[in-house]
Amino acid sequence: GGIITQTPKFLIGQEGQKLTLKCQQNFNHDTMYWYRQDSGKGLRLIYYSITENDLQKGDLSEGYDASREKKSSFSLTVTSAQKNEMAVFLCASRNWGRAETLYFGSGTRLTVL
Amino acid sequence: GDSVTQKQGQVTLSEDDFLFINCTYSTTTYPTLLWYVQYPGQGPQLLLKVTTANNKGISRGFEATYDKGTTSFHLQKASVQESDSAVYFCAFCFNNAGAKLTFGGGTRLTVRP
Numbered sequence: 001g002g003i004i005t006q007t008p009k010f011l012i013g014q015e016g017q018k019l020t021l022k023c024q025q026n027f028n029h030d031t032m033y034w035y036r037q038d039s040g041k042g043l044r045l046i047y048y049s050i051t052e053n054d055l056q057k058g059d060l061s062e063g064y065d066a067s068r069e070k071k072s073s074f075s076l077t078v079t080s081a082q083k084n085e086m087a088v089f090l091c092a093s094r095n096w097g098r099a100e101t102l103y104f105g106s107g108t109r110l111t112v113l
Numbered sequence: 114g115d116s117v118t119q120k121q122g123q124v125t126l127s128e129d130d131f132l133f134i135n136c137t138y139s140t141t142t143y144p145t146l147l148w149y150v151q152y153p154g155q156g157p158q159l160l161l162k163v164t165t166a167n168n169k170g171i172s173r174g175f176e177a178t179y180d181k182g183t184t185s186f187h188l189q190k191a192s193v194q195e196s197d198s199a200v201y202f203c204a205f206c207f208n209n210a211g212a213k214l215t216f217g218g219g220t221r222l223t224v225r226p
Contacts, residue, residue: 104156
């Protein structure tokens with residue numbers, strides 16, 4: 001088995017601040033994802049990376065940057081935190097041939113004061 | 114565009130009640146349909162999947178049937194337990210290398226003992 005580790009678990013930022021969230025997986029999966037979870041809005045895709053050195057924008061990429069440093073790690077940057085923003089950011093990965101099975105981390109909860 | 118709709122944001126039941134969570138999807142062809150479950154403090158995990166080949170998925174007492182005519186994929190369980198309390202997401206994907214999962218808004222199930 002494997003695990004996805006997201007750090008930090010809780011992140012508190014100030015309006016306008018640049019914030020970075022990190023994700024590590026030891027599944028040896030090729031594809032990794034960042035989703036944003038807001039209450040009642042489900043999971044919305046921010047960025048994904050099919051293989052190392054690849055980056056693809058999702059539906060919610062504006063206001064974010066991403067970086068796939070190596071196969072096992074995928075970072076997300078909030079370029080300018082919005083006041084009163086509160087959401088959970090979920091990282092996931094999957095095998096090349098198993099499109100339906102995403103393995104998720106437990107999330108980073110962001111609060112912007 | 115592609116979308117998944119879950120009309121029920123919250124469902125509250127008592128133990129041994131019947132569960133029905135509504136899900137409809139909109140896309141141009143026939144995807145693989147999925148239900149994910151998210152327990153408190155965890156990331157979502159795959160509960161069951163259904164393809165056009167098999168039409169029905171069953172897992173842990175939950176069941177969902179692929180209905181191409183009404184583009185629906187409802188989740189059912191005959192008798193819920195308190196441990197089933199979680200958020201349930203309907204989703205779909207296509208089996209290709211760049212596959213993205215499209216998620217619905219989620220339904221929070223609370224089961225009272």
